[in-house]
Amino acid sequence: MKKYSVLIAEDESLIAKLYKDELERRGLEAHVAPNGKEAIHTLKNKKFDLVLVDLIMPIVDGYGVLDYLKQQNLDCPRIVITNLSVVSAKQYESLGANLALCKSEMDADDLWDALKDYLPAA
Amino acid sequence: MNYESDDLKAQERDAILSALNKSALVSITDLAGNITYANDKFVEVSKYSREELLGKNHRILKSGDQPDSLFADLWSTVCSGKTWRGEIKNKAKDGTWYWVDTTISPILSAEHKPVGYFSVRFLITEKKYIQEELLLSKLKTDEMLRSIGEGVVATDEQGAITFVNDAFEEIIGIRRSQVFGKKLSEVLPLYDNGGQLVPYSQRPVTNVLSSNTSSRIFYRGSYERIDKTRFPVELLISPIRLHGKTAGAIQVFRNTTDEITFQNTQHAFITLASHQLRTPLTAFRLAIEALRKRVQFSKQENELLDETKTYITRMQQTINTMLNISHIEEGTIAPHFAATNLSESLFSTLHSHYIDSRVYPHHQFTFTYPDSLLCVTDTALLREVIVAIISNATKYSPGTSTIEVSGTDTGSEIQLSIKDQGYGIPPEEQDMVFLKFFRASNVREISTDGTGIGLYLAKQIMQLLKGSVTFTSSQKNGTIFTIHIPKSIS
Numbered sequence: 383m384k385k386y387s388v389l390i391a392e393d394e395s396l397i398a399k400l401y402k403d404e405l406e407r408r409g410l411e412a413h414v415a416p417n418g419k420e421a422i423h424t425l426k427n428k429k430f431d432l433v434l435v436d437l438i439m440p441i442v443d444g445y446g447v448l449d450y451l452k453q454q455n456l457d458c459p460r461i462v463i464t465n466l467s468v469v470s471a472k473q474y475e476s477l478g479a480n481l482a483l484c485k486s487e488m489d490a491d492d493l494w495d496a497l498k499d500y501l502p503a504a
Numbered sequence: 505m506n507y508e509s510d511d512l513k514a515q516e517r518d519a520i521l522s523a524l525n526k527s528a529l530v531s532i533t534d535l536a537g538n539i540t541y542a543n544d545k546f547v548e549v550s551k552y553s554r555e556e557l558l559g560k561n562h563r564i565l566k567s568g569d570q571p572d573s574l575f576a577d578l579w580s581t582v583c584s585g586k587t588w589r590g591e592i593k594n595k596a597k598d599g600t601w602y603w604v605d606t607t608i609s610p611i612l613s614a615e616h617k618p619v620g621y622f623s624v625r626f627l628i629t630e631k632k633y634i635q636e637e638l639l640l641s642k643l644k645t646d647e648m649l650r651s652i653g654e655g656v657v658a659t660d661e662q663g664a665i666t667f668v669n670d671a672f673e674e675i676i677g678i679r680r681s682q683v684f685g686k687k688l689s690e691v692l693p694l695y696d697n698g699g700q701l702v703p704y705s706q707r708p709v710t711n712v713l714s715s716n717t718s719s720r721i722f723y724r725g726s727y728e729r730i731d732k733t734r735f736p737v738e739l740l741i742s743p744i745r746l747h748g749k750t751a752g753a754i755q756v757f758r759n760t761t762d763e764i765t766f767q768n769t770q771h772a773f774i775t776l777a778s779h780q781l782r783t784p785l786t787a788f789r790l791a792i793e794a795l796r797k798r799v800q801f802s803k804q805e806n807e808l809l810d811e812t813k814t815y816i817t818r819m820q821q822t823i824n825t826m827l828n829i830s831h832i833e834e835g836t837i838a839p840h841f842a843a844t845n846l847s848e849s850l851f852s853t854l855h856s857h858y859i860d861s862r863v864y865p866h867h868q869f870t871f872t873y874p875d876s877l878l879c880v881t882d883t884a885l886l887r888e889v890i891v892a893i894i895s896n897a898t899k900y901s902p903g904t905s906t907i908e909v910s911g912t913d914t915g916s917e918i919q920l921s922i923k924d925q926g927y928g929i930p931p932e933e934q935d936m937v938f939l940k941f942f943r944a945s946n947v948r949e950i951s952t953d954g955t956g957i958g959l960y961l962a963k964q965i966m967q968l969l970k971g972s973v974t975f976t977s978s979q980k981n982g983t984i985f986t987i988h989i990p991k992s993i994s
């Protein structure tokens with residue numbers, strides 16, 4: 383069975399680590415980028431099945447990462463994970479994201495429940 | 505004169521005199537102004553007896569309130585053989601005053617010299633009184649209009665400016681003399697919130713003038729000053745209705761720049777603060793779950809972790825409420841209405857949230873609902889309303905009590921009710937329940953937890969959803985909140 387790879391662009395190291403642990407526990411390969419610049423750098427060198435993007439990050443923020451994904455026409459699903467208020471569905475749709483999740487409202491299990499539908503069929 | 509009166513028959517002359525005596529105060533004086541004749545009405549109004557009047561100088565009726573120049577003009581006119589007419593304030597015998605519209609004609613000799621004076625007076629006290637009242641009311645209105653900070657502009661029924669107040673001049677930076685007679689659109693271009701110029705035909709004042717009803721229009725947009733700078737305004741335009749027709753309009757406006765700046769600062773602060781508060785919450789809750797997956801905890805230890813999670817959830821809800829209110833006041837929440845079956849879309853998630861995840865581990869919850877509760881609403885926003893009301897119920901009822909949530913289709917609407925076994929809301933405070941920052945006095949003593957914004961939020965959201973929230977409460981049986989949801993949106 384193919385091992386899915388997920389990029390976690392998240393600057394809070396504890397949160398990133400706990401997400402990473404959870405995904406690895408479920409048999410995925412997870413890679414953490416602590417800011418947008420590194421996320422873009424990583425995306426240039428490696429193909430991911432799914433990208434989790436925090437919006438507020440140093441150097442280059444999550445909007446920058448989503449812009450990059452849009453420009454490169456990369457078709458991997460992208461999910462916004464943020465603690466900003468997810469007000470309208472339109473906002474994240476216009477950023478090219480498939481979904482937006484509020485981090486403080488979900489456990490690691492909820493994250494898995496939400497993202498598993500976006501992994502490409504095996 | 506002589507020719508005319510010679511033409512009259514005796515009966516006709518009698519009729520004239522009779523009508524005159526009924527309607528007017530008639531008197532005759534000699535050249536010095538001493539009264540030689542007074543009709544009944546003159547006697548009655550003056551409150552003197554005829555005997556007291558005859559032979560007295562007309563001066564005894566003078567009020568003394570009018571300038572000497574008026575009487576000088578009167579005497580010089582009649583002495584020169586002409587008729588004088590004017591309004592005179594007289595004083596009756598008892599000191600009360602009355603106003604008379606007075607016409608005095610000299611009685612001329614064959615040589616055309618005055619030999620006496622004939623006067624006819626009509627009572628106009630009431631008219632004078634109304635004039636005074638009008639003047640007083642105008643002075644009051646003028647002073648009010650000068651004192652208020654809102655710009656006020658009046659137009660006639662054609663839309664031409666007839667009045668502006670001091671604040672208008674100050675806010676717009678234009679003198680009133682430059683705007684009279686012009687249309688508002690010539691003086692003050694109006695832009696909608698999208699920055700588009702509103703043509704005269706679509707300006708709110710035009711709508712008010714053409715609708716021919718008494719309804720007012722409230723409008724938000726921007727005005728452009730002569731120097732091309734723009735500022736945000738709120739307008740209220742009211743028609744002036746006279747005899748069932750629109751005779752003009754009054755427009756009151758306010759420069760809202762400072763308010764908007766303040767609101768934006770507030771919203772920016774709330775957005776930033778909630779982000780900063782949510783990040784540690786995320787770490788706490790992830791860490792608790794991660795620990796549970798790695799360590800086998802005892803029952804007691806698990807309960808402690810459950811308690812901790814309750815606090816995380818509570819803080820989470822406070823932040824969400826704050827954000828939702830900020831969005832509602834900012835006007836950035838637009839409901840996404842969709843047809844839904846609330847039994848499936850709402851009750852199942854409520855069940856897992858409150859019963860399976862035990863968000864409030866001490867309270868008992870029951871959910872009662874039929875298979876189908878069809879309506880058109882925004883389920884996510886409706887959920888916020890229920891969460892706010894349930895959160896409210898948990899704070900204001902004993903920890904071990906039951907909260908009953910039920911849904912019913914009444915035929916005309918969907919009703920969701922949340923019943924607690926709480927402390928109730930004191931009757932004298934019940935009309936304040938939905939006010940921002942309101943907390944009932946009986947629960948302020950019991951619990952310090954609570955912000956007083958949850959129910960305010962619930963009401964605001966239900967307005968967006970075209971429904972409402974009501975409640976019944978007693979300090980003995982607790983409170984039932986009922987959410988009313990329309991089945992369709994017209």
